[in-house]
Amino acid sequence: MGDRQPTVEDVARLAGVSRQTVSNVLNAPEIVRAPTRARVEAAIVQLRYAPSMAARRLRTRRSATIGIHLDPYAGGISGIVLDRFVHALTERATPRGLRLLVYAAADPAEEIRRIRQLREGAEIDSIVLTGTFKGDPRAEWLVEHAVPFVAFGRPWGDPGDGIQMGDPTRPWVDVDGAAGTRAATRHALEAGGEVVFLGWPSGSGTGDDRERGWRETMGFGPQDRPDLRWTSLDSVAEARAVTERALDGASVDAIVCASDTLALGAHLAASHAGRPDLVVVGFDNTPVAEALGISSVEQRPERVAEAVLDLLMDETGTDAAPRHRLIEPQLVLRTAGGV
Amino acid sequence: MGDRQPTVEDVARLAGVSRQTVSNVLNAPEIVRAPTRARVEAAIVQLRYAPSMAARRLRTRRSATIGIHLDPYAGGISGIVLDRFVHALTERATPRGLRLLVYAAADPAEEIRRIRQLREGAEIDSIVLTGTFKGDPRAEWLVEHAVPFVAFGRPWGDPGDGIQMGDPTRPWVDVDGAAGTRAATRHALEAGGEVVFLGWPSGSGTGDDRERGWRETMGFGPQDRPDLRWTSLDSVAEARAVTERALDGASVDAIVCASDTLALGAHLAASHAGRPDLVVVGFDNTPVAEALGISSVEQRPERVAEAVLDLLMDETGTDAAPRHRLIEPQLVLRTAGGV
Numbered sequence: 001m002g003d004r005q006p007t008v009e010d011v012a013r014l015a016g017v018s019r020q021t022v023s024n025v026l027n028a029p030e031i032v033r034a035p036t037r038a039r040v041e042a043a044i045v046q047l048r049y050a051p052s053m054a055a056r057r058l059r060t061r062r063s064a065t066i067g068i069h070l071d072p073y074a075g076g077i078s079g080i081v082l083d084r085f086v087h088a089l090t091e092r093a094t095p096r097g098l099r100l101l102v103y104a105a106a107d108p109a110e111e112i113r114r115i116r117q118l119r120e121g122a123e124i125d126s127i128v129l130t131g132t133f134k135g136d137p138r139a140e141w142l143v144e145h146a147v148p149f150v151a152f153g154r155p156w157g158d159p160g161d162g163i164q165m166g167d168p169t170r171p172w173v174d175v176d177g178a179a180g181t182r183a184a185t186r187h188a189l190e191a192g193g194e195v196v197f198l199g200w201p202s203g204s205g206t207g208d209d210r211e212r213g214w215r216e217t218m219g220f221g222p223q224d225r226p227d228l229r230w231t232s233l234d235s236v237a238e239a240r241a242v243t244e245r246a247l248d249g250a251s252v253d254a255i256v257c258a259s260d261t262l263a264l265g266a267h268l269a270a271s272h273a274g275r276p277d278l279v280v281v282g283f284d285n286t287p288v289a290e291a292l293g294i295s296s297v298e299q300r301p302e303r304v305a306e307a308v309l310d311l312l313m314d315e316t317g318t319d320a321a322p323r324h325r326l327i328e329p330q331l332v333l334r335t336a337g338g339v
Numbered sequence: 340m341g342d343r344q345p346t347v348e349d350v351a352r353l354a355g356v357s358r359q360t361v362s363n364v365l366n367a368p369e370i371v372r373a374p375t376r377a378r379v380e381a382a383i384v385q386l387r388y389a390p391s392m393a394a395r396r397l398r399t400r401r402s403a404t405i406g407i408h409l410d411p412y413a414g415g416i417s418g419i420v421l422d423r424f425v426h427a428l429t430e431r432a433t434p435r436g437l438r439l440l441v442y443a444a445a446d447p448a449e450e451i452r453r454i455r456q457l458r459e460g461a462e463i464d465s466i467v468l469t470g471t472f473k474g475d476p477r478a479e480w481l482v483e484h485a486v487p488f489v490a491f492g493r494p495w496g497d498p499g500d501g502i503q504m505g506d507p508t509r510p511w512v513d514v515d516g517a518a519g520t521r522a523a524t525r526h527a528l529e530a531g532g533e534v535v536f537l538g539w540p541s542g543s544g545t546g547d548d549r550e551r552g553w554r555e556t557m558g559f560g561p562q563d564r565p566d567l568r569w570t571s572l573d574s575v576a577e578a579r580a581v582t583e584r585a586l587d588g589a590s591v592d593a594i595v596c597a598s599d600t601l602a603l604g605a606h607l608a609a610s611h612a613g614r615p616d617l618v619v620v621g622f623d624n625t626p627v628a629e630a631l632g633i634s635s636v637e638q639r640p641e642r643v644a645e646a647v648l649d650l651l652m653d654e655t656g657t658d659a660a661p662r663h664r665l666i667e668p669q670l671v672l673r674t675a676g677g678v
Contacts, residue, residue, distance in 0.1 A: 048452065048456075065440075070425070070426050070429045071426070072426060072430055073422075073427065075629065079419075079626070083419070083422040084412045086409070086441070087410070087411060087412045090441045090442065090443045091409075091411055093443075094443045094444075099440055099442070099457075099462060100440065100441050100442070101404075101441075102429045103429065103433055103438070104426075104429045104430040114433070118438075123404075123438060261630070264630055287414055287415055287416045287418070287627065288416070288626065291600070291603055292575075
């Protein structure tokens, strides 16, 4: 093509689709099947097809630049999940002609001020919310000010199973934690019937959801077998101490954990108690689980990122097509390295 | 103040400085002492002082929006250092009225294309480069196209000690790895004189620099005591196997490592060999070192971020005041949890 600017025809030819399909990807991506859309987006990137024009078209729909809050680094083993999500969002936003702007804020009120400033300066068109919680004022504010957003994390305010499916004004994507601990518990049951759940104190939506997967798979009601429900704050040292105390004299075949931090504590305690092969399953599939050979539930933040962008670019959601996605996590099996 | 827009006087009063100082912070921050500048920036944020105007003034100097590349997630224990740097940069950019835009790119050529697109769209004013390497084409391109940038990571192309101090057109900030392993080795020598360095194969600037700190502290020339220089790829399993083989029958008092990944492998091997209290020192101070009680060298990415922003906003660098900063890392001492 020499120095000629690439055209829609060039993109269509390279992607092996019609002009109309390319146009749809630019203007109504939700009606294009995902594999086709990916092919067209790849062709757009490869040809460097008028990216600013593509961005401008998308902008008329919305979201040429997405804002996302980055928490201060707080240490900890599982913080990496959110970082992986931001990485994945960045990778997937770029070929869609979208930009990602990151900002800092110490609390929800400051985040709202920050979002207002960014909107006033026309620096962002939409928001990806993370770290949502019950009664989150940010979601209220965004709805009230008609700022398009998608949350990573479902609202936990509802009664019942905590999954609020009905409100198309508050789109969210979340990982199905209970499905993850169901898979973990099914695997753990291969080692024997006495499967412990080592979780956080009750009351957090995420923690209660992960406990539910274990409870359902074990066939337990809320009051059954309290001896198999251990509790620890998300600390390696405390999880280790709790496990050491509770293992002593108890008949335990496996421990399913709400996080890799808890799993590491349980694994160290089991090794110390002369049971290095006790089945321990973590959650989040962090580098530490990988390094120590601890099985763990992988959240697949790349799929979360894909779904967030799909919802952000799709304004057609109705009650009939709820703007929510639950991502199925994946159990990664490993053999402990015999620490 | 009701709904009145805050003025420079309001900012000056709240920060306890003169109007001129506020003006300096906005227009010539390099001449304001850091604590004073921080106070003024905090007042600007607190009062929400015409942030867009402040940004506009900064923009005339440069960098209302900074671009930074986010690598795809590659797993691994030490990847968190770069994420911490991006978090820290975000936190520190915001009160300076700067934005941070993240982008993806699979290789340097794609990153250059991406930067060009972002510049053409006036979406960024400057770049923070990460993952620099010998002969990096990105730095060349940025100099040639007069795009302001600062690199996290020094150029390793020079002869001698590998620190190129003289080129004010290529500003960089890096962590003084040799200083980190000097501190680690001094600490290790308290356990006895036979201190091993477990590092990567020679040839990487970062790895050779970390080895140098150990060698200098031990008083070794390049050919001395090859029995105390162990080599492994950055893998827990390989580091563990190397340490198990090399420990067997050898008299070793401590192991200083080029990374926490290597340190974890060494620690597991030592525990397995019945020496759980063997002194092992890692590098990067990751959550896994913290969780297992392994001492480690902390890179202080927050200081790197601060220095990067200082250099980015300061165009007065000359040969007399080189636009480079070496950040002193900090040894964090811990007692192994007896894995």
